[in-house]
Amino acid sequence: MIAFVYGELSDIETNSVVVDCAGVGYRVFTPINPRLLSVGVGSDIKLYTYLSIREDAMDLYGFMDKESLEMFKKLISVSGVGPRIALQILTNMDTTRLTMAILSEDKKTLTGVPGVGPxxxxxxxxxxxxxxxxxGLSGGADQASPAASLTAASAQGPAxxxxxxxxxxxxxxxxxxxxVGKVEGSDQLTVEEIIRRSLSQLY
Incomplete structure (x- = not known):
């Protein structure tokens, strides 16, 4: 089992990269997104990996953080979702957005990914x-305090x-x-339930 690869980013292709690890080039299928492109060819990169073994191929899939790798594993556990489709999903949306789509049962967002039908x-x-x-997901939001419509207690918790x-x-x-402020009893709900109810206000 290859837990990760670390080395020089040698080449960036359509849906994969080549990582030079001590003179050996590993082709790793990975989401080609702005975060990866910001690394740049010639720079060092670390990708957490999953080895897919089939009768006719051994493919290595890699991700820049463990959250994405774990989400990839969850996706391929779903019947009919193979590694290539899972990679396509994670190329089109980050783990936070995907988690939100799953929790809110937002099938429209998911079907926006090429290859994913209803x-x-x-x-x-x-x-x-x-x-x-x-x-535990890092959504990239700033740390300013919530609106006055949220209670002081909920502002520090799930809300x-x-x-x-x-x-x-x-x-x-x-x-x-x-x-979120329109969700009644938010201090008694989980984060996921607050998100579901909040999205119903936004749609």
């Missing part, structure tokens, strides 16, 4: 909604995390705070 989107949400969580998760999806701070 039936596959339904299987993904059904199989993974109890296996994913917003806890605050829900606001940050909604911001990571592209909603403004005000939109996120307003939606």
């Amino acid at each position: 039936k596959m989107a339904a299987r993904i949400t059904l199989d993974l909604k109890d296996k994913v969580s917003m806890s 605050r995390e829900a606001v940050q998760a909604l911001e990571a999806l592209g909603y403004t701070r005000q939109e996120a705070e307003n939606a």
Whole structure:
């Protein structure tokens, strides 16, 4: 089992990269996104990997963080979702946005990924909604305090995390705070449930 590869980024291709590890070039299928492109050819890179073994091929899939690798493993556990489709999904959206889509059963977002039809989107949400969580995901939201509509207690708990998760999806701070503020009894709900109810306010 190859846990990760670390070396010089030698080449960037359509859906893979070549990493030079002590003179050996490993082709690793990986999401080609702005984060990876920012590394640049010639720089060192570390990719956490999954080795896919088939009768006719051995393919190495890699990700720049462990969150993405774990999400990849969850995706390929769904019937009908192979490594290439899972890679396509993670190329089109980060783990935070994908987790949000699964928790809110947002099949429209999932079917926006090439190769993912309505039936596959339904299987993904059904199989993974109890296996994913917003806890621990870095949504990239800033740390400003939530709106006054949130209580001081909830602002430090699940409601605050829900606001940050909604911001990571592209909603403004005000939109996120307003939606979360309309969720009754948010201090008694999990982050995932607050997000589901907040999204119903935003759609």
